Amino acid sequence: MSSDRWRPCLVGLLAALAVACGAPAAPTAGKPAAVTQGPPAVATAAAPTAAPAPTQLKAIYTALSGSTWPLWIAQDAGLLARNGINADLEYVVSSTTAMQALLSGEVAFIATASAPSVVQAALGGADAVIVGATNNTVIFTLMAAPGIREYADLRGKRLGVSRLGSSSDSAARSALGKWGLRPDDDVTIVQMGGIPEILAGMQAGAVEAGVLSTPTDLYAKRAGFHELADLGAIGIDYPQTAIATTRGYVRANEDVVRRYLRATVEAVHLLKTDPAQAQAIFGKYANTTDPEILQATYQAYADKTDAVPYARPAAMQVALSEVAQTDPRAAAAKVDDFVDNRYVQELEASGFIQQLYGR
Numbered sequence: 001m002s003s004d005r006w007r008p009c010l011v012g013l014l015a016a017l018a019v020a021c022g023a024p025a026a027p028t029a030g031k032p033a034a035v036t037q038g039p040p041a042v043a044t045a046a047a048p049t050a051a052p053a054p055t056q057l058k059a060i061y062t063a064l065s066g067s068t069w070p071l072w073i074a075q076d077a078g079l080l081a082r083n084g085i086n087a088d089l090e091y092v093v094s095s096t097t098a099m100q101a102l103l104s105g106e107v108a109f110i111a112t113a114s115a116p117s118v119v120q121a122a123l124g125g126a127d128a129v130i131v132g133a134t135n136n137t138v139i140f141t142l143m144a145a146p147g148i149r150e151y152a153d154l155r156g157k158r159l160g161v162s163r164l165g166s167s168s169d170s171a172a173r174s175a176l177g178k179w180g181l182r183p184d185d186d187v188t189i190v191q192m193g194g195i196p197e198i199l200a201g202m203q204a205g206a207v208e209a210g211v212l213s214t215p216t217d218l219y220a221k222r223a224g225f226h227e228l229a230d231l232g233a234i235g236i237d238y239p240q241t242a243i244a245t246t247r248g249y250v251r252a253n254e255d256v257v258r259r260y261l262r263a264t265v266e267a268v269h270l271l272k273t274d275p276a277q278a279q280a281i282f283g284k285y286a287n288t289t290d291p292e293i294l295q296a297t298y299q300a301y302a303d304k305t306d307a308v309p310y311a312r313p314a315a316m317q318v319a320l321s322e323v324a325q326t327d328p329r330a331a332a333a334k335v336d337d338f339v340d341n342r343y344v345q346e347l348e349a350s351g352f353i354q355q356l357y358g359r
Helices: 003-017 039-047 066-076 097-104 116-124 165-177 195-204 216-222 247-252 252-274 277-287 289-299 313-324 328-334 342-351 352-357
Strands: 057-060 084-089 109-113 130-139 140-146 158-161 187-189 209-212 226-230 238-244
Touching: 039 289, 057 066, 057 097, 057 187, 057 195, 057 216, 057 252, 057 328, 066 084, 066 109, 066 130, 066 252, 066 277, 066 289, 084 109, 084 130, 084 158, 097 109, 097 116, 097 238, 109 165, 109 226, 116 140, 116 238, 116 313, 130 247, 130 313, 158 195, 165 209, 165 238, 165 313, 165 352, 195 209, 195 252, 209 252, 216 226, 216 289, 216 328, 216 342, 238 252, 238 313, 252 277, 252 352, 277 289, 277 352, 342 352
Parallel strands: 057 084, 057 109, 158 187, 158 209
Antiparallel strands: 109 238, 130 238, 140 209, 140 226
């Protein structure tokens, strides 16, 4: 794809997946074309001992990136169905809207929850809880205009993030602090609405730099921007992709939570061991067959997606510290107030994950 064609590809992605500004609905979770069901070798190790009664539920995702890969694979490779879950997937661009849907009981899980949003909801009296996390570090690239060659060149500039309080915002603030730059003082943080919108803003000159995920960072390179920093490589602990539900749902549906997390673990295994099928599924949701986009996205996420999806304490502590900047109650809170890792612990203790990977 030539550099002058990046924008049509991006627009196509926005139109297909309902990103902001009243776009059409996101793709439904129907059967993918030319995507096979889960690999037989995995099925033998992962199949439940008894077929569970099918459970109908809705799961939300808030990211059009590799962060959502485990959910897309779990659905399209038949792993949720094999674990007795008939799922409807829905894309919601706003973390606030996603949380409202969760707390209202409209959805069972947010597959790509913002950890700070869960913390804030719980501090406000809601029973939101994190039961796992597939990414415990940021997976973003800071892309910049050609004139910004060093971190210090960001001083006095505008840096785009998707939404204030999002993982892209947290990654930007953490990185700026490591570089001796003060967010909002030395560098203006601008909320753009979504990752593709950040790139559109960079192209329009509204911001000089932006925190982008793959594949949007590739479109940025094709448009003449360059990589200033791989934020995932500078050691930022952060629960970028948390799996959220409510404590009430857990109490009433413990076995469903177990089956959902089991399917998630199987999906991560497929992601790590079957690049071709994983990329085919990603291409369906991202509306692309571009091999460069698919391969780069795979390289960015496969190794940084956790085989054992704990919400890790060190990463969650960063989220608590972030919320504490605006809500002092978070400073005295404990990670266990917001996290329930026991179902992931059960999966690990059972030997299921080790068996899946042949360890």
